[in-house]
Amino acid sequence: MISNELSQAIYNDLVKGRTINKHSYVVKTNELEENPLYNEVFINFDEYRQLYQRINFDLIHKNSSFFFIREINVGDANEATIKIQALLIIIGRIVTEKGYLFDVLTDHRAGIGLEDLSVAMSEERYSDILHTCKLCMSRGIEEEINSHLITRGIMFKNSRGHFVLSDAGTAFFSELTAVS
């Protein structure tokens, strides 16, 4: 049975282009906990799918770890998704190229600091790519990450102020590895 209260919160998130992750991060305890919104959609998936189909959206469940909505008959690749993908690839590359464990990005206690990212992203090879994706043109990297990854629930900031991949962000890299 759909909960009205949760359903409204879910709609509020999905319609703003946010993902609903299996786990949500609690800054106070520095721990991950189960996301009631995810559980709500997961349990009543068929009903929610039908609900969103009626308003022209596909409810997508990816990697058994997060939900998002996609407009039915969406046109060409939109800028936002390319920006998200480019940012994730470059963040992942910085971590692996510098010889850090990739788990740094996925462990909620760890994460990568803004300073480390800013220094690396200021290199020409990365800034060229970012500019061709219309990123970091007038805004700093923190703003771009906040705007494209944090607000959409693809990354979060932990209690140390470090950027960490959420379930949605982790799923992106899992699929990359699986495809390879």
Added chain:
Amino acid sequence: MNVALDRTLILLIEHKDMMFQLIDYMDQNRRKDIPTQVFINSMLAKLDGLTSKKEVDRLREAFDLDNLIKTGIIFEANKSRGTIALQPAVLDIFRLFDKERVRGLSSADLENIRVQLEGAHQRLESLSFAEDNLDFLEQHDQLFDLLRKINSQIQSNTDHLQFEADRLSQRLDHDQALLSLNESRQHREILAQVKKIYDREIIPTLEFLNAREYSKTKAPLTVIDDISRLYDIRGYEADSYYIDQYKLSILSHYKAVEKVKQALQRYLHQERRHRLTYDAIEKVYLNLQALAQSTFTESLKEKYIFKSLDSETLYFYGLKTHAAGQEARIEWHDRNHMVYFNEYLIQQNARKRSDSSAQIKTFNDKQQNDRHNAIKRRIEQLVKQSDIKPPVDDLYVVVHNLLVDELKQDYQLNYLLYGVSSFKQRYGKKFKVQVCFNRPQQSIRYQNLVLEYNKREFIL
């Protein structure tokens, strides 16, 4: 002065840290020799650390290069290359002092042992086994020396592998590894070491110790079996028995090495996962880079890569683009907001009058001191307080005189338009303003500026 071999060895053992440094240098640089300068530097560092002059002199004489060459501790000194090589037997003694420095057997070492065993087998096969055959007796002694050596080497190799597995596991199981980037980098380097030991030492050792697996070349333990059988056939049952015992002793290390292999396997899975992730990220990164670079050659209009990317390849394809992805937020700075709000209204009213398209007003945390707005506020007040009443022949002249009198040096001719506009706004509904289109137009000159206008009569 020469120092005897035994005295020199005793001194080296007493100061074994220096030898450990040299062994570490060789292991780290995968060398069998060391540059003479490295040896001299470590010796000088050692001597510097001593306080007793007598001890310094004693060591200086013992560790002198010429003395070490004469005693045979250095068995090769290459002056043209500037390197020296220490006697392997001496190095092995020092390795025994510290498990960490016990050397493992590489696949090349193991292959060398196999070749030696095969050679011994072939030679023995071609000989007649007789007590008076000197060739046989020589080969017999050599065979048992070889078996003893192999047994000891395999034992050291097992110790080395067990020690390495323990050492690496302890470092990898350190829970805080992820919490700092540097430690995570070290963690990854250790995983690479695990992989190297696994591939280059553990697997070759297990293959060496596996007598059942078929391969192109005979397994070393099978060769030992063949030699044992040969002794048995030729009537040397006792020797055959001893050879079998050596084989069993060597084989007994299989289980220990297998355990080390299993202990390291979970780290190998970790290492493999990291490698796969690394490869996958590298692949998509290079693809993204190629796409970005290809845009540089196209026209400026196409300088973004959006058209080049196939939408189906995007993981978050179709994710809703919504401006409300960002939350609206008001920054409420600590100041007198009434002043700013009034100022905002003045601007909005001015816009309404000119019918210009509205702009979004933004507030920031900087003080706004627009002098013109302050004057405009004064003009509004003056118009409100003025006693101008109809009929007035020329509204511009009257308002001009009022503003000149009141504003004094602040007055500029362009404020007149604002004054007349305010006047019309305030009294326009109550009284009538009539425009006269006479030629030439009226003009007012003030401080090098001239305003030409159509006269406005203010009537009842």
